[in-house]
Amino acid sequence: MTKNNAMNNLSLASIFPAKTRIRLIAVWLIVILFMTLGGAITGDTLTPLLATTVFLVLLLTIVGAAFGVVKEADELAHKLGEPFGTLILTLSIVSIEVILISAVMLGPGENPTIGKDSIFSVMMIIMNLVIGLCILLGGLKYGEQEYNAQGTMSYLAMIIMLGGIGLLLPNYIQGAGGGMFSNTQAIGLAAFIILLYALFLYFQMKGYKHLYVQPKEGSMEIPYKERDMANITSEDENHSTGGKKEIWIRSIILIGMILPIVLLSHNMAVVVDYGIKAANLPTLLGGVLVAVIVFTPESMTAIKAALNNEFQRAINLCHGAFVSTVGLTVPSVLIIGLITGKTVLFGMTSTETILFVITLLLSLMTFLGKRTTPIMGIMHLVLFAVFTLLIFNP
Secondary structure: OOOHHHHHHHHHHHOOOOOHHHHHHHHOOOOOOHHHHHHHHOOOOOHHHHHHHHHHHHHHHHHHHHHHHHHHHHHHHHHOOOHHHHHHHHHHHHHHHHHHHHHHHOOOOOOOOOOHHHHHHHHHHHHHHHHHHHHHHHHHHOEEEEOHHHHHHHHHHHHHHHHHHHHHHHHHHHOOOEEEOOOOHHHHHHHHHHHHHHHHHHHHHOOOOOHHOOOOOOOOOOOOOHHHHHHOHHHHHHHOOHHHHHHHHHHHHHHHHHHHHHHHHHHHHHHHHHHHHOOOOOOOHHHHHHHHHHHHHHHHHHHHHHOOOOHHHHHHHHHHHHHHHHHHHHHHHHHHHHHHOOOOOOOOOHHHHHHHHHHHHHHHHHHOOOOOOOHHHHHHHHHHHHHHHHOOOO
């Protein structure tokens, strides 16, 4: 009995080591500080020196939490296998984004384009900046990288469907006028998107999860008849009491690391907005910076996967993040708009529409090839640079 207890204690110590505990405690102390004194710190008395200090403290805290998220997500991904491991991280991050957007919508002011602005910013960051870095850095290290072509195409098909319906369609329908959906359209489209996204997740987790697993070297697919062989999860390890215990503990730690990023993002937004106004910078930059901060854990995990030659996992994280962003954000914002009577605008500007279409076409050209090459990553990064340029000089 004593031996078993010692083994359990050793297991807990290895799962939740002192370094992780210190990181978690330090991060949450900063969260508590800003939850109790945040209003006074970032209130009307904010000065350039204080804003800079607060920004650096928040940035270090968020980055520290992000590294903790990456560590736990890596462990869970290897314990659960694909696509479950990356799906946990993706849904956690995107759910956080949806909560933040909902909180802004339910606030006193009118923010009719908050949903569209967030989705578009996430697309440019995830599908150009992060994917570009993954392709470039992975390509420089390995030359070429392989992925599961069929699963990747299903992601891109979902992005075209959901993005087209949610962001392109509003500008070309009669609707309620001015790029708004009518109530009937809003209810119908929200239902269609929820249904399509739910069915996509169902097939991804059930009979077709082999499409989202890294294929063996020299292959770009896993045939349907070999789908059972693609299960990289160890049955003995994960279905044992010890395996389930580790998964639960790591999941709790993961949530404990993600929540501070969410809770501190509002304070970061206040400081960033102050800096933008003080320096007379474009207001859209604030939303982009907050989006970068929220998606930092997932971005870091994706780049690390590419550097480990697990490129399918990088695709699952990046493309899966955007599919989840549209699949959850569009229905949530439409439903909140219907319930509260607030104006919701999803139609993109002409500049955003062109960047959206170029991103889709470039993504198709990137992943219709046999393997990834560094030059394609550079193209994605240049497109993100164009997006950044147009923020400052529209």
